Amino acid sequence: MTAIHLENLGKTFGSFTALKNMNLEIADGEFVALLGPSGCGKSTTMNMIAGMIDPSEGAIRFGDRDMRGVPMSRRGVGFVFQNYAIFTHMTVYENLAYGLRATGVAKAQRDRRVHDMAEFLHLTPLLKKPSAGLSVNILQRLAIGRSAIMEPAIFLLDEPLSNVDAAFRAVMRTELKHLQREFRQTMVYVTHDQLEAMTMADRIAVMDHGKLLQVGTPIDVYNNPSSVFVAGFLGSPGMNLVKGRSVEAGGFIRVDLGEAGMSTPLPAHLSASVPEGASVFYGFRPEHCELTDGEGLRLPVTFVERIGARTIVHMGSDGSAVKCVFDNRVPVRNGEVVSLAIDPSNVRVFDAETGAAIGGAN
Amino acid sequence: MASIAFKNVTKRFGDTVAVDNISFEIADNEFFCLFGPPLSGKTTILKLILGLERPDEGEVLIDGKPVNHVSPARRNVAMVFQNLALFPHMTAEENVRFPLVERKMSSDEIAPRVADVVEKLHIGHILHKSPAQLSGGERQRVAIARALVRDPVAYLMDDPISALDARLREETRVELKRIQHELGRTLVYVTHDQEEAMSVADRIAVLENGVIRQVGAPSDIYDNPNSAYVAGMLGAPAMNLIDLDPDRPSALGGALPLEGITVPAGATKIGIRPEDLTVGYDGGGAGKPVEVYEVEPLGGVTIVTLQSEDITLRAMVRGQPQIRPSSEVSLSVANGQACFFNGQGEALSA
C-alpha cells in the first residue's frame, strides 16, 4: 500500500490553467475525496495521478517513487471511469478477469479470484452474460470489481456514482466504504456531491477553479470552513452568508445585517479578530437557527420545502437570502415574518472582499 | 374537471407489462410527480399522456375528453426534455417562437403569446442570445417557455435535473416550483429522487413495476404510507422495518421498548423513521443496549448505523453527537412516531 504525495502540481492546457499549486499528502490506506464543482481541476488531478496526462509543473510521488515518466500501465493504480468503460464486447466474467489475464495470472487462480470478487459484489448470477445492455447499477459494480480484483495499492474513482439513481447511490456508498476498509487501499475519490464526500472520506480536499482551498476531516472542514466557497459548498443547504458591516457595541463586535437587523454580539475571539467597520459575511449553518418569539434576525418567509425528515425554510431575499432547516413539524407559512435566533458559538465571519474566514477555530 | 386522467390503463411491450391497470387524476394547475425506481412505468405514463404510445386497455383523458386516438400533435400537451433540446442555431427568442411558427400562425398572433410567456419566465433580457451563451438555469427557462408558448393543457418533464451538480439540483428544484406556481399550469414531473419529489410536488404518485402504490401529498404519504414499500421509498435513510417481539411490547428482543405505543392487531412489523429513532448514548436507557456499527457525520445531522439481532438499523441524530463505533447505545421511539405493517406489507392503523 502506498502514500501519495502531490508537490506543487500544476497543469495548463494551452492558455487555460486547469490546476495550480496543488499540494496534498494522502496517507497510506486513507480515503480522500477531491470535492468541487465541475471544472475545478479535480479530474485533472486524478488523471495525472493515474498517468493519463503529464503534469505541466510539480511532481507526483507514490511513497518514495517519483512517478515522472512512469507509464500508466506500470503505476499499479485501479481506476473507475465515470462512464465505466466496460469492455462491452466481453462477458462479465471476461471483464473481471481481464487484468489478471493481461498480467499472466494462472487460470485456476484467476478463476478463483473472479468468483470471489463476483460474490463480493453480488454479480455471480451474471458472470456468463455479455456485459453490453446491462443496467447502470450492475455496470458500476463491474467497473469497481474489474479494478479491485487487481488489488491495486491505489484506487482512483472518477465520480463513479454520478450516473446512478438516487436510491442506489446510498447502497453503493456503503459498499465502496466497506471495500476500502476491507482492502485498505489508498483511495482517491472525485465528486461534486458533498454528501458523498462527507459520508465516505477520511479527509476532504475542497477545490475550486484549479486551486486547493482546504483539506481536513469532513467534520473539521464542515465546522471551520476557511473561505466562503467552502462554507457554501458543504452542507445541504450550504452555510448562510449574509452580507453586513461590523459595528462596535459595548466592547464586542456586532454585524449590521441591513433589513434583517443587527446580529447578536460575536463571541470574544471573533470580536477580537474582526475589525470595526469592515464589510463582512455573517455565516451560520441552516441547522443552527431557531425560531424565537424574542429578539433575533427578522426575515420574511418566501418558500417552505417540506421534505420528510426536515423542512427547509427559505427566508429573505438578495443579500439576506437565508435557508434554515427545522424538523418537519415546524409551523411556518409563506409570507410570515419570523425571528431567528442563532447560537453565537456557531457563527462564522468572512471577509467580504477576499472571502477568507476571519478568526481561528473555536 | 381533471386536467389529465387515466382510467384502467394497461400498456404492454411484448411480454413485459409496463403499466398495469392504473387509474389516477391530475387536477388543474397541479404539480404532479410520478416517482419510483427505474423501469417502474414513469416514462411510459409520460409517453401515454403525450400520445407517443397508445394504451392496450383503458382510457387516457385530457381535459375530460378521451384522447386514445388523438395524435400527439393534436393533444396540446408539451414536453420539456431532459437535455432541453434547444435548437443551437437559433436565438432564445426564435426557439420560443418555433412551435407557433410551425403551426403557421401569423406574426400578429405569435407576438402576444411569446411576450406573455417571456414575461412569466423572466427571460426578456436574454432573448437575443443563443443557447450556448446561456447558463443552465436560463436554458431551462427558455425550454419551458418554448413548451408553454403553445398554451398547452399541461406540460411534462422527464427527470430534468438529475444530470446537474448536487448544489445546482437543490437550487433548480426550488426555481422550478416557483415557476410552476407563477404560471399556474399543470405540470407532470418524473423523478427517481425522493427528496426532489417531496420538495416540488403538490401530489406524488408512487410507482412500483407499473402499478401505482399510493397517491397523495408528500407529507401525507410520508407520515401515512399505505405499505412498507411506499414507506421505504420516501425518506433517506429509509424507514427501519423491525419485527415485533411476540410476547411483549417491544422489538429487537427488548432492545426497543414500545411502552405507551398502541400496537394494532395483526401487526408483525414496526416501521420507525431514522429521525424518530432516538439514540441514548449517555447510559440509562430502558431497553437492552445495542452496538453502534458505523457513525457517519454529515455536518448538520449524524447517521448512526446499529446492529442488533442480525438487522441493521439507522438513526438520524441532529448535530454532531460524540458517539463512537463499537460503543453501546440505547434506543427508543420519539413521540410514539411509528407505523405498523402486517405480514403482507400493508400498513395498519392503531
Add this chain to the structure above:
Amino acid sequence: MTADILEAKAEPVEHEDTRDSRRLGFSLTLPAQLLILFIAVFPILMQIYISLTDWSPLDGISWWQAHQLWNGFANYTDLVADDRFWSALWRTVLVMAICVPAEFLLGLGLAILFVDNFPGRGFLYSVLLVPMMVVPAVAGYMFFMLFQSGGPVNDILSFFYGAPVTIAWLSDPDLAFFAVIASDIWQWTPLMFLILLAGMVGVPEDQLRAATLLGASWTTRFRTIVLPRMKTIIIIALAIRVIENFKVFDNFYIMTGGGPGVATETISIYIYKVTQQELIWGYVAAVALVILISLSVVSAFAIKRMSQSREAG
C-alpha cells in the same frame, strides 16, 4: 427493494417506434429498390434465358428469339469440362488469396500508424489515398510502363545490383503474375487502410485506457479490444475487396492482356476473350451466371455475420 435495484435490467425494446421507422425506411427506398430490381433482376433473367441456348449475335436472330437454339444445360456441362475456364478460375482465386490478405495487412499496418496524431498526418493521409483515385485502366498502363525491360523497376534494381538488370517482367509467366498482383496491391491497399482506420478510430478511448491501467500491453490491447471491436468493419472490408478483386479486369488486361499466354488470365479476362473472340454468348452467359452465384454466396455470408455482430453490441 435493494435486491430489485441490484438486479434491474436494461430498458425493453420500443416496438411501436421500430415498426414505424421501418415502414418509413421501406417507403423511402421503394423507388430505388424498384429501379435496382429492374436493372439487376431483368438482365439476370435475360442471362439465365440465354445461358440455356446456343445463341450468338452472328446467328442473325434477335436475342429474345434465342429459344430457337435451345440446348438445355449443354453450356453448363461444357463449362465443367472447359480446362481454360477452370484454370482461369483457379488463377483468379490465387490472385485473390494473395492480394486481399496483403492489402489487409498493409492497410492494417498503415491504420495502426495513422491512429494517433503526428505532424503531417493530414497531408500524408491524402497522399496515401491517391492510388485509389487513379482510374484502374490508367493504373494498368502505369504499371505496364514501370515493368518494361528498360523501365524504372529494372533501373532501380540495376542501381542496387550494381550491374544492368533487364528482366522482361511481362514476358515471363511467373514474373508477369507478380507484376499484376503488385499493381492491384498498390491501387487498393489505400481502400483497406481507409476502412480499417475508420474502424480503429471508432474504438472507445476510455476502454483502451482502462485496459492499459489494468496492465495490458499494446499487443494485448490490440488483440483483445481493438480487433474484436473492429470485427464488423473488418468483415465489410474483406467482403468488399474479395468481391471486387475477384472481378479484376482493367489493369490486368492493359498490363498483359491476360498473357503471356494465359499466365495472367483471370476469370473476367477469360469471359471477355471468349465473348469477343469466339462470340458464343450463350456459353459466356452460363459462365458469368456461375460466377455471380458464387459471389452472392460470399456476400450473403458476410451480411449475415455483420448482422450477428450488430446484435451482439
